Every structure is written in structure tokens, then in C-alpha cells.
Amino acid sequence: MDFSEFILGNIAQFWHLTGLYNASWQNLVMIAIGIFFIWLAIKKNFEPMLLVPIGFGMLIGNIPFDTNAGLEIGIYEEGSVLNILYGGVSAGWYPPLIFLGIGAMTDFTALIANPKLMLVGASAQFGIFGAYMVALLLGFAPDQAGATAIIGGADGPTAIFLSSKLAPNLMGAIAVSAYSYMALVPVIQPPIMRLLTTKKERLIRMKPARQVSQNEKIIFPIVGLLLTCFVVPTALPLLGMLFFGNLLRECGVTNRLAKTASNALTDIVTILLGMTVGASTQASQFLTAETVGIFALGFMAFIIASASGVLFVKLFNLVLPHDKKLNPLIGNAGVSAVPMSARISNNVGLEYDPSNYLLMHAMGPNVAGVIGSAVAAGVLLGFLA
Template identity: 55%
Template sequence: MGYEINLGEALVHLVKSTGFATISYQQVIMIFVSFILLYLAIKKQYEPLLLLPIAFGMLLANFPGTGISSPPVYGDPNDIHHMTEPGGLLYWLYQGVKLGIYPPLIFLGVGVMTDFGPLIANPKTLLLGAAAQLGIFVTFIGALALGFSPTEAASTGIIGGADGPTAIFVASKLAPHLLGPIAVAAYSYMALVPIIQPPIMRALTTKEQRMVVMEQLREVSKLERIIFPVAVTVVVTLLLPTAAPLVGMLMLGNLFRESGVVGRLTDTAQNALINIITIFLGVTVGATATAEAFLTASTIKIIVMGLLAFCIGTGGGVLLGRLMYVVTKGKVNPLIGSAGVSAVPMAARVSQVVGQQENPRNFLLMHAMGPNVAGVIGSAVAAGVLLSLYGS
């Protein structure tokens, strides 16, 4: 009889210890949010390389009782060698985000895959990349007005750069408690570039301006391509030392590509390394989007302000493009200004698509790649400014 009672108690304990018995309605909501993101990544193919691991990390983090994100427990807080609980897998993988390791390594791979030739051939497109960062600083000011702290406002504003790794890097340094919603917003808007940008581009330009056919870019020499990443590293790092991790890794990757003497390193950086880091970054960032951190009024504000930042950034680039159209007497198509946000190469493709809809003879892709890659540099520089002002 005692055996039966003990067995019954064990069964009751087993049932009570399952996730079904302990899950909260907030966690159920977050699980459904992760399902939506998985759908967008798999079915709609919206930035799947990062949105899929982010969504799955969010799914894992919102199951109760797993301990997968729990920190280690020490018997003696002053003795790091006396560990009674080792901590969860995602806790340790997250240290690469917390310590600012993963985003610069992503930039290393991006640098290898980036062709700065269009920017070197037409240096004035650097201004378009700078103008597209307007959304970052306008939204930063708006977030301050809404009651966000300076570090929270800076982390929210950086979404306007349309650069996921940069947004994660800044948020992990300045407002780690907002990392989940900021990362989800940043990658969601990057994925929605083809939907968000065209209406803004058409609203801020005339049909005549959109039909402009630009002259073919000049050929860029190998020497110019090699000097460029070194020169950018020197200038930006001396001006903004805090931007060195992002800009330095971006330019190192590009130097791998352009030097032509480190084929194995080039191949590793643009394939194996960036793929591994993308998995770690996505899953661990998604795991920060727990119900407690995500289901707040601040999250709604961040998502709305992130969209505003992206729209203003797009508009800033297009409006400067219009100014260049006037100054050059119709030689610059303003549509390429929208590519100043650093969603590479999607934003440049959108410029191409919208231009060809107005004029089938229009081939803007390479012209748009100039401001597009300038936007990558611009968002890293903007991050350096914000970290210089508000970083510890």
C-alpha cells in the first residue's frame, strides 16, 4: 500500500514538474510570436539566416523549467571555481554577445563579401550613406522625449541604420535588457525593406527624377581597392576609437578580399566562420526575448520608433539624392539615396527595381551599391558616436 502511495505522489510530482503545468500565459504568447517569426523566415524568406535562429532561440527561452539560459550558481560567490550549477547552454553562448565578440566577427564576413568599388568610383555617394543615418539621431531625440534613458534611446535609434549586427552591438553595450525587442525589430525591418521603402521613394521624388539614367561607373584599380580599407580604418579609428571593433573587422575582411593573397582566410571568413557566428548570435539574441523582457510597453514603443527611424533614414537618403539631382543638373537619380541604409544588398536592389519600373533602360544597381556600402560604414560610425557619448 505504501508503495502505491509513493508511486501516486511521484506521478503527481511528475505532472506538476512538466512545462504544461508551469507555463504562464505570457510565455504562451511569446511562443506564438516565435511561431510567427518562424513562418516569416521559412515561408516568406524574410532574412531567414538570422530570423530563423532568432525565432527558435525565442521559442527555447520561453519554455519553463529548462534552465537553458540560467547563469551558473556558485557555492561561494567569491570563489569562481566552486560551481554548484554549471549554467545553461545559451547563457554561455550569450557571452559572445555580452562581450561584443559576435557582431564584429559578422562584420569580418560582411567585409569579405562587400565590393567597395562603386563607392570608390563615385565617392560623393558616401554623403548619401551619411544622410540615411538621419533616422538614427532623430529617433534618438524622440526616444528621449518619450522618457527613455539616453542609453535606451541610443539603442533604439540605431535600428534606423537597418544593420542588425550594429544594433545588437550597441544594445548589448548600452541597454542589454532591451536587446530582444531591438534585435527582432532591426531584423524585421531589414527583411521588410522591399515593402517599406518603395512608397517613401515614390512620395519624395517625381517621375522625371526616377527615370534618370546614370552614366556608367569608372573602372577602379586594384591599388585603390587595397588602400581604401586601410585608409578608412586609420581615419575612422582615430576619429572614433569606439567604432574600431566594427569598422576594423569590416575593413580587415575587405582587405582579405582585395589583397588576393589570403584565399583560405577569405573563404573561411565568408563561409564557415560567418555561418557559425550567425547561428550563435541569432539563437542567443532570440533567447533574450523572454516574456518578462518582451511583453512590455517599452517593446511596443521600440517597434514603432524603429519603424520611424528606418523610414526617416530612407527619406533622408532620398532627399539628399534629390539635392544631388539638382546640383548635378539631372545626372543623379535620387532613388539611389534610399540605399544609404545598410541593408546590403537588398536596399540597392530595391533602388534598381523601382528605377526599372519607371524606365526599363534604367540600371541603378551598381550606382546604388555605392551608398549601400557607405551605409554600412555610416551605421558603424553612428554606433561609435553613441558609444563614445554614453558607453561606460
């Protein structure tokens, strides 16, 4: 072998390692989707905290390379850095950490002041089980149907947690689908809300919530944990962390911990979670007929969840006294996309009555939806795992 052969041989070998050599049209499609997500986040301001990491993760995950070279760089190659970071998703320990942060950020006052709003949060979970039934009709196995249907809960961490247990092979598609629809709440929900309510109903003014004492706020996470987890212990990782975070916030003596949980810790885990979920969408694993089915089911689950929340409030109003009627526009907030869906309730309400602020009323079912979707995930896990 002379020197020129040596050089050319190495260049040829290197060429076979490059993305240019290994690229397939599927990779390019996924890269285009990743760029679209980043564009949505930056230009349209759709859930940028989620879509930027997920979108960029898609770029990282779809850079083509020779998977047989044993370079340990791909997210599915054991021992690679991305694979280690992905462990938090596949083993399901990022979602409880996110729930800790959500608990530390969430003010449950609206719910404590008006506990019947918990039932609105519960009713929206029908989206999950409605989608479960449709998924069975489409030929999904019960465990895969359950993992897919949880998208209707509009809760990314819960969807990741459940799919990592019930259908790890579908987790990437389920996670991306859940976060995509969460980002699209402002587009999906308002037409459903308008379709299912009359103008008169949209103008209903709700009584201002009563003030809630500090003691009640402290009791809430403790009693909430005990009551829900004694019924559904399978939801313990999510609800345990959610209520723990909330106790840190409300007890008044752990402000530093609450601040860390709701800021630094949540930010770190969100970055890692979003990026690795995005990177897990390698074209070879992601671009399948099943993924298309999951996106379609997720969309339907979201619509059913939003609609069932609104319809439940209308039904509930039939038994409520005249002065305690609820505005059905808060029903959509029963899905747990906090606080986006509560903001949608408020915005749609303001369109019809510029002085009817529904935000705080909608926060009740919204945070109840977080609890409800975690309970629903626990129920599915208990029945199917």
C-alpha cells in the first residue's frame, strides 16, 4: 500500500461514516419536522419551552450515521451519552421530577375555594378512555391503546411515564404527539367550545372565589396525596411528587426548596426531557404507520377530552342552583395543559363579555385535570401492567 492509497482509503472510509452518505429521505423528513417545531416555537410562540428542545432534539436524533460502526453516539446505542440521558425518559424518572416542579409552581387556591371543580377535571379524563375505545377498534392491543389514549390527558410527563411502562416502543411518538397537541391547544379548543355552548351560556358570570386560608393550602397536598394514592397507588410517582412540590410551596418554611424545584430543577429536567424525547424520534423508529395512527388518536383524544369537560359543566348546571351556575367555557380546562387551557377559557369568555374574567375559575378544573390525568394513568397502569 502506498501513501496515496492509504490517504484515499481513509477518506473513503470517512465518507461512509458521514451523514451525507447515510442520509435517507426519512431523516430529511424528520429534520424538516424538527425545523418546523422550532419555527412554531420561535415565530408563533407555541409552547417554546417544549418545542425548542423537542425540535432541536429531532435534529440531533436524525443526523444520519452508520449505526453499524459501533461509535456509541446514537440515542438507542447502549452506553452513548444520549442513551444515558435518555435513561430518564425510558426508565420514567424525568416525569416525576417535572411533577415536583409543577407542584411547586401550582397554586391550588381556585380548586380549594370551589372543590366541586374537581369533578370538571375528572370529567375531561373521558377523553382518555374514549380514545382507548377507538384505539381498540383500530386494532391496537389494550396496553398500546392505553398508552396512546393518555395523550387525551394533555399531560406530557404523564404520557411519557405511562408509555414507558405500557408501550416503550411507542413512547417517542406518544410523547411528541402529546407535546404537539399541548402546543396546539389555542388552535384546537376554541372551535369546540364555541360549538358546544350557546351565547347565553358563554355570558354566565361566576361568583368570585372565596379566600382560602393558609391552613387549607397546607392541608391540601397532604390530604390530596393520602386520599388519591390510597385509591390509586400506581399513580404514586406522579402524585407523590406533585403534592410534595405543592407542600414545599405552601408550607412557608421551605421557600428555597420550592424555588429550586419550580425554577432550576424544572428547567434542567425540561431541557433534558425535551431534547431526548426529540432525539428519540429517529426516522427508522418514528416514521411508521403506527405513528400516524397515534397522532390521529391523540388528536381525537384531545377533542373528546375538551368536549366532555364542556358538556359535563352544562350537565352539572342542571343540578346547580341559579346563583352557583358554572360557565361551560371553563370545561375545556379540565385537560391538564396548565395554564394554557385556562387561558383559552378566559380569552374565549372575554370575546363575548370583555369584563367576564374566567381565568381563576378555569384554573380550578385545570389543576384538577393534572391530578385527574395522573389518577387515570395510575388506573391504566393498574389494569394493564
